[in-house]
Amino acid sequence: MAVVLLIASVALLASGCGEDDEPDDGAGGDAALGEAVAETSNLSIHEPFVPAPPADTAALYFTMVDRDGEGDRLLGATTSVAAMTHLHSTVAEGDTSRMVPVEGGIVLPPDGLTELTPGGLHVMLMALGTRLEEGDTIAVTLQFERAGAVTIEVPVLTYADAEGAR
Ligand SMILES: [Cu+2]
Numbered sequence: 001m002a003v004v005l006l007i008a009s010v011a012l013l014a015s016g017c018g019e020d021d022e023p024d025d026g027a028g029g030d031a032a033l034g035e036a037v038a039e040t041s042n043l044s045i046h047e048p049f050v051p052a053p054p055a056d057t058a059a060l061y062f063t064m065v066d067r068d069g070e071g072d073r074l075l076g077a078t079t080s081v082a083a084m085t086h087l088h089s090t091v092a093e094g095d096t097s098r099m100v101p102v103e104g105g106i107v108l109p110p111d112g113l114t115e116l117t118p119g120g121l122h123v124m125l126m127a128l129g130t131r132l133e134e135g136d137t138i139a140v141t142l143q144f145e146r147a148g149a150v151t152i153e154v155p156v157l158t159y160a161d162a163e164g165a166r
Contacts, residue, residue, distance in 0.1 A: 033063060033113075040147040042068040043108060048154040050125070051118070051162040052134045058082070060123040060140060060154060061116045061162075064108050071110040073145040074123075081138050083127035090119055099124070105145065118162065132156045 036044035048062035066072065077085045087102040097119070106121055108114050116122050123140070132138065136156040141149050 033065070036065075037062075038150050038152045039067075040144075040150060042066065042070060043072050043144070043147050043150075045142070045150065045152050048140075048152050049162055050132060050138065050154050050156050051159045052132055052136075052156050053125075053128070056126075056128040056131075058125040058128060058132055059088075059118070060125055061118060062152070062154075063113055063115045065113040066108050066111055069110050070146065071112070072108040072147055073105040074108065074114075074142060075105045075145055076143045077123045077125075077140055078143070079125060079138055079140040081128055081130055081132065082125035083129065085126065086124040087121075088124045089121050108144075134158045134161070 034047040036046055037048060038045040044065045044067060046063040046065065048060065050058050050060050053059075060077070064072075064074065074087065076087065079085065087106055088099040089102050090097050090099050099122075102121070106114060106116070114121070123142075125140075134156055138154050138156065139151055140154050141151045143149055
């Protein structure tokens with residue numbers, strides 16, 4: 001069994017956040033991570049998107065980054081376009097997978113980041129009141145244990161664009 005070395009990206013994160021009004025210079029270790037769409041004193045939110053859903057259920061993805069070394073926890077989300085939201089993870093079962101509720105919220109580790117990505121963690125938007133289409137933007141308010149309510153504007157992408165965005 002090969003030994004896998006996990007190189008912590010803590011240094012990259014520590015240097016990359018917190019400069020407001022700084023043009024995107026591509027410097028810093030988090031160049032792969034888009035500019036924050038929302039920032040609180042303890043965390044930032046990056047690259048949110050919703051693939052345009054074929055039905056009345058959609059999934060919201062984004063990356064959250066800790067800024068103060070204390071971590072946080074995503075407890076839930078609300079949006080005017082969905083009557084109900086759930087925090088889900090995706091678990092593989094043989095050659096298929098299914099979504100399961102995340103008990104206790106989605107953890108943002110101290111000095112770390114948590115990615116909500118297709119095939120993994122996501123916020124499920126259920127009972128959509130309107131059909132979401134490519135080009136739409138929806139407002140979603142994320143509820144965090146420490147940061148409180150954080151509202152983000154989320155673009156609706158095609159599945160192909162959503163794949164390309166990764
Ligand atoms: Cu789900």
